[in-house]
Amino acid sequence: MENFSFKNDTDIRFGTGRIESELHDAVAQFGDKVLLVYGGHSIKKSGLYDQVKNVLSDLKIVELPGVEPNPKIASVREGQKLAQENDVDVVLAVGGGSVIDASKVIASAKFYQGDPWDLVVNANGADRMKLDQLPVVDILTLSATGTEMNFGSVISNPETHQKFGTGGPHTPAISFLDPKLTYTVSKWQTAAGSMDIFSHLIEQYFNRTENNDVSRGMIEGLMRSVLKWAPVALDEPSNYDARANLMWTATMALNGIVRSGNKGGWTVHSLEHELSAYYDITHGVGLGILTPRWMKFALKDSSTTALFARFGRQVFDIQEADDQKAAEAAIQATYNWISKLGFPMTLPEVDIKDETNFDAMAASAVKTGSLDKVAYVTIRVDDAKEIYRESMKNGDF
Amino acid sequence: MENFSFKNDTDIRFGTGRIESELHDAVAQFGDKVLLVYGGHSIKKSGLYDQVKNVLSDLKIVELPGVEPNPKIASVREGQKLAQENDVDVVLAVGGGSVIDASKVIASAKFYQGDPWDLVVNANGADRMKLDQLPVVDILTLSATGTEMNFGSVISNPETHQKFGTGGPHTPAISFLDPKLTYTVSKWQTAAGSMDIFSHLIEQYFNRTENNDVSRGMIEGLMRSVLKWAPVALDEPSNYDARANLMWTATMALNGIVRSGNKGGWTVHSLEHELSAYYDITHGVGLGILTPRWMKFALKDSSTTALFARFGRQVFDIQEADDQKAAEAAIQATYNWISKLGFPMTLPEVDIKDETNFDAMAASAVKTGSLDKVAYVTIRVDDAKEIYRESMKNGDF
Structure with a gap:
């Protein structure tokens, strides 16, 4: 067996019915300014979006919708801008691997003054491991990538035709894993996941x-x-x-x-x-x-x-x-x-x-x-x- | 599957040769006053005791030797006294499950003014989960109990013929797991473990x-x-x-x-x-x-x-x-x-x-x-x- 180090402090909240009772305190412990990151319409259709907004109604929420599969650096740039302009305290990612991947990089990018693509490719002296990172709380809606309990993200840059992995200093702080939220995942996505x-x-x-x-x-x-x-x-x-x-x-x-x-x-x-x-x-x-x-x-x-x-x-x-x-x-x-x-x-x-x-x-x-x-x-x-x-x-x- | 929560932030350092290069900083990051807890003569015979003392020669070390198998509340009381009198910053446990179990309770008892047996049996209003807990660094010498990465301890009180489990708010901060340190474990203990x-x-x-x-x-x-x-x-x-x-x-x-x-x-x-x-x-x-x-x-x-x-x-x-x-x-x-x-x-x-x-x-x-x-x-x-x-x-x- 090889020598290894292992440390992973993500707080897993697995099961049903926990968003209603636990999400508010899970997020609010980090502050009252929240960047809510999500993808398309599915969380609005399923009612999850409304539920989250209701539970967090006393917090100030800034939204970054539209994160796509194979998340693009453009979403990270937009998230960085929102996080800095609003001085958010915590990132709340609601979605699958792409939304959480983007959120983890945004959580670093808040503390970086240059282009966040630097953080992905370690350019211009950027080093995510030396930067602070906002806590990320996530609500997972797709079983696949494992990003809800690891350090990695994969970000694409369509302008340069590049797709790279990047690791930060922290795994998500808290991950809500409710299997019922995946009931509506299509056959195709279930199979692919x-x-x-x-x-x-x-x-x-x-x-x-x-x-x-x-x-x-x-x-x-x-x-x-x-x-x-x-x-x-x-x-x-x-x-x-x-x-x-x-x-x-x-x-x-x-x-x-x-x-x-x-x-x-x-x-x-x-x-x-x-x-x-x-x-x-x-x-x-x-x-x-x-x-x-x-x-x-x-x-x-x-x-x-x-x-x-x-x-x-x-x-x-x-x-x-x-x-x-x-x-x-x-x-x-x-x-x-x-x-x-x-x-x-x-x-x-x-x-x-x-x-x-x-x-x-x-x-x-x-x-x-x-x-x-x-x-x-x-x-x-x-x-x-x-x-x-x-x-x-x-x-x- | 039942709902569950999982969080465990122990930093595992698995493998050979890591004590020499990593133990000092692992301990010293928490302060320079160390309570060193161990059992009998085996770590002196094996050379591990001398190695640890050499690596930590610039720190102030207070020693609690003699922790027995099925660790006794008397050891915890002695450890509490040493920890409080010397205002130690960190507990370093070198040994098997008993040494680490005792160390975890001592780490809580430093912040309790009564008899630490109260912490084991939740008597007299004592509640370990609400107390602070010193960081515990351990060097494991026996494969058996798993205490090196969990919240529990089992402590015996020979005066009352009681043996109880107790859980604290933190797992060990850092656990060094070097398989070579178990080469000298007897056949009997290897089998029992x-x-x-x-x-x-x-x-x-x-x-x-x-x-x-x-x-x-x-x-x-x-x-x-x-x-x-x-x-x-x-x-x-x-x-x-x-x-x-x-x-x-x-x-x-x-x-x-x-x-x-x-x-x-x-x-x-x-x-x-x-x-x-x-x-x-x-x-x-x-x-x-x-x-x-x-x-x-x-x-x-x-x-x-x-x-x-x-x-x-x-x-x-x-x-x-x-x-x-x-x-x-x-x-x-x-x-x-x-x-x-x-x-x-x-x-x-x-x-x-x-x-x-x-x-x-x-x-x-x-x-x-x-x-x-x-x-x-x-x-x-x-x-x-x-x-x-x-x-x-x-x-x-």
């Missing part, structure tokens, strides 16, 4: 550390949870147990616990970010197409066989004594589960019809993710291209 | 909440970790992976994560505390004797069959389609694993030769643990007696 959760777990499971059974054992349990409950949530959108298991699994998948003691970087997310960047497809759909192809590529390296076999036995209950066969069955089972989410399973089905951009995408993915240096299985540019190409075909799954 | 870890997981796994697969899945992984690595640590005391997996499993088993969303109280710990209180046997040994007998008792209630079967399949890899048979095999496997730790497996082997105290013990266990109200399977006084009686016999394991 579930794939995102599963992918986070895969990225951390397949790492270069041997003998970290604490991490691997917990990940196997979390994987079984998402595999079991995502299909239930798709069939029965208002099944509380399904929504609750998905929500807490998403948080646990990316709050730092299950990566503790591991080494090695992520692979499929780097490959997918290029797909999203070039073709603007849904992140979870891109992950679903690429994951089984990456697994097939990785299994060509025989040093991975035992771990893929373990994955198959522990996660998919594959009863097969031979490691190679168990590993192959695990990849097949992964493919089958993803396809049952209702996703397109090849690139042409998401309108990526030719290989025009594969050279540039492969080069960028390898560079951005250091895939030739830290990935579980080394990925060079030609390897990345091969994975993209295999994703064009139906394959022999 | 491993049994304690396994029991913490069992107590939380068998709870009244259906469909919390996040908790159950993570617990299954943690169980597999302790089942696998405890025997390795017994055979090879200096096996780093074995010590590291046990250490981090112990912390994860009782830092609040895996109980999140569950309901229901613990059973076997309540039954065991009576054994320890009446006969002063090692806690882990008592747990080892009682656990399979409690399981047999619980399985008589057919509502438990499916969960015991799941436990057998996921944790012991039992391949058996029939739930009842899988459940019985799981209990047998539990018994076998415990007996391989080298423990006595009946009460007469630990010099409990007759049933003299069983009435009083059973009544006390049921009352203290509310076993007739909140246990996974309801335990009344007669049931508790039956479990003690079954523990007298070799049984048909």
Whole structure:
């Protein structure tokens, strides 16, 4: 096991009925000037917007609506301006990963006098880790990214065609996780979020550390949870147990616990970010197409066989004594589960019809993710291209 | 899944070589007057005591040695006196669960003017949750109780024959977890600590909440970790992976994560505390004797069959389609694993030769643990007696 440090002080309020009774004090303890950040109309349609405004009616609320999926730096800039002009005390994020991601960067940007894009790319001497950060309280409405209990955000800059991750000094102060708020999430978004959760777990499971059974054992349990409950949530959108298991699994998948003691970087997310960047497809759909192809590529390296076999036995209950066969069955089972989410399973089905951009995408993915240096299985540019190409075909799954 | 709140801000520093480079600043950030709490001679023999004193040579250190297993209120009283007289800024606990447990209560007692036993039993208007608490930094030397990342302590009062749990407002501020510091832990203590870890997981796994697969899945992984690595640590005391997996499993088993969303109280710990209180046997040994007998008792209630079967399949890899048979095999496997730790497996082997105290013990266990109200399977006084009686016999394991 590798040396590691772990500290995460987010205050989780999980369950139903807590916004009415606890939100006011959770926010007001930090002050009475609140920046309320949200996305589109869904929280108005669901009544959540009105509920929040009622509960906080004695506080001064400044609003930043319109944060989009793949949150843009323009929203952060607007949030910075509002936070500074109104000298807000706390940011209240109501929405999914994008709204919370943007809110975390705005919380830093309040204390920065330049362009907040500097904070994302560490330009012009900007360093979020040395800046103060406003407390962020969030109400999560989508189970997927885990941002509700971690330090990270991903922000896009359409002007420069860049999309980068950035980490701040603090996780959200308080996160309200009410599974009922995800009852109205569409099938498509439920499936994409579930794939995102599963992918986070895969990225951390397949790492270069041997003998970290604490991490691997917990990940196997979390994987079984998402595999079991995502299909239930798709069939029965208002099944509380399904929504609750998905929500807490998403948080646990990316709050730092299950990566503790591991080494090695992520692979499929780097490959997918290029797909999203070039073709603007849904992140979870891109992950679903690429994951089984990456697994097939990785299994060509025989040093991975035992771990893929373990994955198959522990996660998919594959009863097969031979490691190679168990590993192959695990990849097949992964493919089958993803396809049952209702996703397109090849690139042409998401309108990526030719290989025009594969050279540039492969080069960028390898560079951005250091895939030739830290990935579980080394990925060079030609390897990345091969994975993209295999994703064009139906394959022999 | 039940509603729950989770917040735990302990700063974990896991791995080797970190005391030399990080301990000084970890302690000195809180001030220069340190109460150093430890147990017997083992940390002097191992060189850890000298290392700590060297690293902190520029700070003012007041020492409280001699904290015993099952820490006594007398140590807490002495610590309170030293903390107040010297106006210390921080408590540094170097040792196992007992040393850290005592240190956490001392950290509260510094701010209380009465007898600290009041803080343990909430007498005379004392309330630890409303008191300030000194930061506790600890260096853990035994993998077992999980106190290094939770709010609890267990303190004994030999004058009143009482042993109670108490919770404070803060977990330890910083915990140094160096697996190498456990290389010198004896086989007996390694086995007892491993049994304690396994029991913490069992107590939380068998709870009244259906469909919390996040908790159950993570617990299954943690169980597999302790089942696998405890025997390795017994055979090879200096096996780093074995010590590291046990250490981090112990912390994860009782830092609040895996109980999140569950309901229901613990059973076997309540039954065991009576054994320890009446006969002063090692806690882990008592747990080892009682656990399979409690399981047999619980399985008589057919509502438990499916969960015991799941436990057998996921944790012991039992391949058996029939739930009842899988459940019985799981209990047998539990018994076998415990007996391989080298423990006595009946009460007469630990010099409990007759049933003299069983009435009083059973009544006390049921009352203290509310076993007739909140246990996974309801335990009344007669049931508790039956479990003690079954523990007298070799049984048909």
